Amino acid sequence: MHNPFTEIVDESNDRELIEQAKNGSRDALERVVLRHxxxxxxxxxxxxxxxxxxxxxxxxxxxKAVTRLSSFQGDSQFRTWLYRITANHVLNMKRRGGESETQTFSSYAAAINGTxxxxxxxxxxxxxxxxxxVEEAKISCTSGMLLCLDRKQRLIFTLGEIFGASDTVGSEIMEMSPDNFRQSLSRARRDLYQFMNNQCGLVNANxxxxxxxxxxxxxxxxxxDxxxxxFVSGHLRRIRDAASDTVRQIDDIVDLQYATLFREHPFLEPKDQIQWLRQTLEQRDFSTTLHLN
Structure with missing residues (x-):
């Protein structure tokens, strides 16, 4: 499977598809979107x-990405361009879903203990x-813990710890220095791991x-429900399998234990990917933007 977060990524296929999309190929546009x-x-x-x-x-x-695709000139990696759009969007979007109510580690612990x-x-x-x-309960609970991190911490933890992106790759996406990315990841790890070590029986048998x-x-x-x-189904593909070629070097065996727990989460597929994409292209005037036939 194509993993966009490897240190060295072969983007020849992406770039070829992008050029074809700019020249009017709807099929190429579908294929580049489905890769990511x-x-x-x-x-x-x-x-x-x-x-x-x-x-x-x-x-x-x-x-956003499809609308702006014609502006991508290849001066940077496509991976950097696309996931910067992703990062900026999720950091600035309206609150919804699990974010509707502010969650802290203290309130989350109280909710678990009150169950x-x-x-x-x-x-x-x-x-x-x-x-x-039981697996659904475990994934639901540990996923909820991530909401106790602020958005930037949560995103950096997802990129660096769960997907295993290096400091170089993560810093390019987040538009920060590798040192700042590493320090931010360290703080997110510390906050999350301290909570889990004091609360979660999965990582501390006491x-x-x-x-x-x-x-x-x-x-x-x-x-x-x-x-x-x-989060789970009869057949699971896990993050560790989807992102098997991006594993950060972790010296601390305790930190490794936590990282493994989150990389055991399912790698989820959005429903009806192709159908949604085709409906979106039909409903919005991307033909003008990309000169598609």
Missing amino acids: QAWIYNIAIRMVFHPQDAEEVTQEVLI PDLNLPDPNAIPVDLPLM NPCRCPKKTKGFIDAGHV PNHLQ
Whole structure:
């Protein structure tokens, strides 16, 4: 799978498709968008939490990118150009989804601790297997933790820790120096890891919180819906597989444990990618912008 965050990226295919798109090929435009759409979506979902809101954010980013594609002259890497648009959009967009209510580590801990420890639900009473249900609760809870970081921290953590982008790649996208990117990532790690070390049983066995014990409480509170799983399915492709060629060097074994937990999250695919793209191209006058037939 094409991974745009590798240190050295071969953009020959992207650039060829861009030129074809500028010369009127709608097929080339579809193909270049589809090479990046899922990556943008996986950034968006960590910014807003809910898949439907992430789909909306992804659409907004891609509309901006497609509209401005004719201005891309190849002076920089296409990766840098596209993901700068993505970064600027998610840092400045309206609040929605999981961001609708401000979340802090303190309030998040209170919410988790206020969820009662219960036995798992009767397997005959829910439409999915119990291990899948527990996995959904785990991914939902750890994804929610990211919302306790401010937007810039969350984005830098997503790029640098979850996707494994190097300081050079991350700093180019964020338009900051590699040293500042590394320092910002270190602060995001410190804040998140300190919380998890004090709260989460996944990373510190001395903590009483356990995903199976919280699953039914999350269901009862409406945070997890057995009839509509947001993050897991019968077949999972994980971040560590999609971004297998971008793994940051981490010396601290404890930090490595946390990083592995987030790279075990699913790599999610937006629904109906091609259908949405074609409808968007038909509804908006991109033919004028890109001179498409």
